[in-house]
Amino acid sequence: MAAVASVGLIALAGCGTEQGAALFVADERVAEPTVDAYVEGIDEFNAAQGEEFVVEDLSSVRGFVVGLVLYTEIGKAAEVEPLSADEIGPVVNQEALAYFTAVGSEYRDLYLEGLGYQEALRADSEPRALTQGEMEIAVAAAAEDPNLAQATIEQLEAAAGFSDDLVGYVDEFDVAVNPRYGDIEISPLPSVFPVEVPQR
Incomplete structure (x- = not known):
C-alpha cells in the first residue's frame, strides 16, 4: 500500500501558482503527492479484494478524498476545533468507517478528521429561510431523491x-x-445549495 503522510505535515506555505499543489486554502497548500497517495492506497486495497471491487474511474475517489482534506484545511483556517469521534458518532457512516479502517488507520483518521471539522463548521453556522427559488429547486430535486424528500424545512434551512x-x-x-x-x-446539499470549489 502506498505510504501516506499526514496532511497536516505536508500542507506547506506556498503561492497559488506553485506547481505540485493539489489544494489551496489561505496561505497553505496540500501537495499533489499527498492526495494521490491516499487515492492510490484505496485503489490498491480495492484491487486486492478482487475484480468486483476495482474502480475503473478514480474520479469519485479523488473527489471524496479532496473533499475530506478541504474540510480539514478550511476548518484549520477558520480556527475551529474539530469534533471528536464520539461527538460525530451520530453522523458517521458506519459502513464508510469500517471500509476506511480496513484500508488502513491513516484512512480512518482522514475520514474522521475531515468529518470532525465538517461538523464543527456546521455547528458554527446559523439556519436561514429558503428563497422561493431555492424552495422550488428543493421540491424538484426531492422528486428524484427519496432522502431529500424526507427532509424537514428545519433541515433545509440548516x-x-x-x-x-x-x-x-x-x-x-x-x-x-x-x-x-x-x-x-x-455543499451538504449540492442539488439545492451548490458550493463548487474554484480551480486554479
Missing part, C-alpha cells in the same frame, strides 16, 4: 445556512483546487 458559510469560507480563504482533480463540490 443546510442553507451552512452552505452560505462554506461559500464565505471559499471566498475568504481563497480556496481552490488543481484542475486535474476535476469539479469539487463541498
